[in-house]
Amino acid sequence: MATDSQILIASDRDIVTARQQGRAVALQTGFSMSEATLIATAISELARNIVSYANRGSVTLQPVNGSNGASGLTIIASDSGPGIADINLALRDGYSSSGGLGLGLPGVRRLMDEFDIVSSSGSGTTVTVTKWLP
Amino acid sequence: MQVPILKQGGVLIATIQAALSDADLLDLRTALVQQVVRYRSSGVIVDVTAMDVMDSFASRTLLEISHMIRLRGAATVIVGIQPEVAFAMVQLGLTLEDIPTALDLEEGLEYLQQKARSIN
Numbered sequence: 001m002a003t004d005s006q007i008l009i010a011s012d013r014d015i016v017t018a019r020q021q022g023r024a025v026a027l028q029t030g031f032s033m034s035e036a037t038l039i040a041t042a043i044s045e046l047a048r049n050i051v052s053y054a055n056r057g058s059v060t061l062q063p064v065n066g067s068n069g070a071s072g073l074t075i076i077a078s079d080s081g082p083g084i085a086d087i088n089l090a091l092r093d094g095y096s097s098s099g100g101l102g103l104g105l106p107g108v109r110r111l112m113d114e115f116d117i118v119s120s121s122g123s124g125t126t127v128t129v130t131k132w133l134p
Numbered sequence: 135m136q137v138p139i140l141k142q143g144g145v146l147i148a149t150i151q152a153a154l155s156d157a158d159l160l161d162l163r164t165a166l167v168q169q170v171v172r173y174r175s176s177g178v179i180v181d182v183t184a185m186d187v188m189d190s191f192a193s194r195t196l197l198e199i200s201h202m203i204r205l206r207g208a209a210t211v212i213v214g215i216q217p218e219v220a221f222a223m224v225q226l227g228l229t230l231e232d233i234p235t236a237l238d239l240e241e242g243l244e245y246l247q248q249k250a251r252s253i254n
Binding site: 045 | 153154155156157186187188189190191216217218219221222223225226227228
């Protein structure tokens with residue numbers, strides 16, 4: 001089992017680094033080019049949220065084994081920023097508090113198999129997503 | 135990572151050659167709009183063949199480029215979106231709305247020429 005890798009996110013350059021490393025790890029894990037692109041796109045959105053809302057944070061890439069023997073890749077995007085006051089609103093398509101397209105979080109949820117978000121106002125945000133090998 | 139912009143007749147061709155940061159995309163937007171004005175171009179092709187990911191920011195910036203250029207009376211066409219990138223874009227919910235797209239540079243040029251012919 002490969003080890004976890006953590007990428008610190010503090011600028012828009014780091015978004016590119018995170019998604020490129022994510023793609024590389026996804027390919028190593030056994031994902032196809034197409035699935036690796038889905039994963040890289042999800043990482044790009046999550047890392048951009050960190051830069052836009054929290055200035056800094058980290059993206060952790062974690063190859064995982066499921067209870068049913070499946071393997072996959074978990075991505076944890078974490079920051080200590082202002083947090084999300086209304087998670088349901090942030091997960092709604094078309095909603096944006098930053099003037100964006102409002103596709104970030106709901107889009108990431110569609111790209112990945114599992115999606116979990118922990119956040120509250122003032123205590124940062126951690127988004128954990130997993131893609132399983134088909 | 136600066137994106138080279140080539141002038142070919144009335145058309146500007148911007149070929150993205152590597153993964154771009156958000157700042158690079160905004161620089162491309164500024165450069166393209168300035169050059170469309172400077173050269174009085176009638177069309178712009180943005181070749182995204184080498185783009186690793188088209189996320190919501192890249193998509194929004196391309197839309198902005200296309201809209202700004204349309205206000206100048208010129209047309210923009212995006213060429214070379216890779217199949218796996220297109221797949222991810224659709225899952226994410228990105229459509230590029232009303233920007234014309236073409237398979238590659240050649241078809242993009244053909245599209246702009248047809249558009250110019252239909253106006254004249």
